[in-house]
Amino acid sequence: MVTINDIAKQAGVAKSTVSRYLNGGSVSQKTKEKLGLIVAETGYIPNTFAQSLKAKKTAIIGTIIPRLDSYSANEVLISIDEGLRKKNFQLLITNTNQNSEREIESIYSLASQKVAGILLFATVITEAHKKAIADVGIPVILLGQQAEDLYSIVHDEYDAGFKIGKYATHLGHKNFLYxxxxxADVAVGQLRKKGVLDALKETKDSTVKMIEISFTFEKAYQQVLEVLPSVKASYIICATDNIALAVLKAAHQLKLEIPDVFSLSGFGGYQITTVVSPTITTVKYAYQELGQIAVKNLLLLLEGSTIPKKTVLKNKLIKNESTKKWN
Structure with a gap:
């Protein structure tokens, strides 16, 4: 592996000269051209982390995610990583297992590691979150959640919920399980749900039963196994595709045919919803676009530019095999 020492020896200059060149410091044009050729020929890749520890302004972005098995977070992370690499930034990821206290600890921890900014996939936003963000004094953008006076990029959760609710009633369903x-999850637990319920209310005689289910697939599956045998609803709306997949597995286990016994839909647009049978009706979210905007906005903040406090992304209803008309 090529080092700064190797570059310095080959160029016949001091190590400090190579370091200044790599960090954009003052180097003569002749030396700059020579070093540029050597770096290109050797394929030298700077150690961004080491450089950042010495610099006042680092080239590392911290990201706090809720779960390692989150499809949505991983899709956004792929986009973020790609965008940051193009701008010569590195990504440092911290997992919290949906523990809000660990989220707050991670904000302080990442700041102590001199990250330039933080992208936070928060489960909830508490006063302690707001205090931590104010304390660290570096740019922080919320992804998927929003809070007053904080920068955020969110999906139009209400619209997504309303789309599913409207579609379900259009199919003739009146008896629902949500x-x-x-x-406490404002985006999914409140806004998405409100959109669904408001759409369902537009149809007279519609009834909705609500049950709280885990985000994680295995826990949701175990919960649904107990719920499904007594379900009377003709349409089950799941707050996430993960939950919808758990319902699909449980229905198969209990020999309940979808959509003949009940229709099923989720939210997210996970790729696996197009692979299972029946394919699952869902609302597809713009995860890659969220990552792209997150990188763009955070780098603008680092430059001292102004960005919108809140950016709202659109979504799209995807009609698949798990839903049908109800007579």
Whole structure:
């Protein structure tokens, strides 16, 4: 592996000269051209982390994610990583297992590691979150959640919920089961749910039963196995595709045919919803676009530029085999 020492020896200059060149410091034009050729020929890749530790302004972005098995977070992370690499930034990822206290600890921890900024996939936003963000004094952007006076990039959760609710009633369904997540989650537990319920209310005589379900697939599956045998609804709306997949597995286990016994839909647009049978009706979210905007906005903040406090992304209803008309 080529080092700064190797570059310096080959160029016949001091190591400090190579370091200044790599960090954009003052180097003569002749030396700059010579070093540029050597770096290109050797394929030298600077150690961004080591450089950042010495610099006042680092080239590392911290990202706090809720779960390692989150499809949505991983899709956004792929886009973020790609965008940051193009701008010569590195990504440092911290997992919190949906623990809000660990989220707060991670904000302080990443700041102590001199990251330039933080992209936070928060489960909830508490006063402690707001205090931590104010304390660290570096740019922080919320992804998927929003809070007053904080920068955020969110999906149009209400619209997504309304789309599913409207589609379900259009198919003639009146008896619904809504499998929701914990209410403290504003984006999914509140806004998405409100969109669904408001759409369902537009149809007279519609009834909705609500049950809180885990985000994680295995826990959701175990919960649904107990729920499904007594379900009377003709349409089950799941707050996430993960929950919808758990319902699909449980229905198969219990020999309940979808959509003949009940229709099923989720939210997210996970790729696996197009692979299973029946394919699952869902609302597809713009995960890659979210990552692209997150990188763009954070780098603008680092440059001292102004960005919108809140950016809202559109979504799209995807009609698949798990839903049908109800007579």
């Amino acid at each position: 499998l929701n997540v914990f209410e």
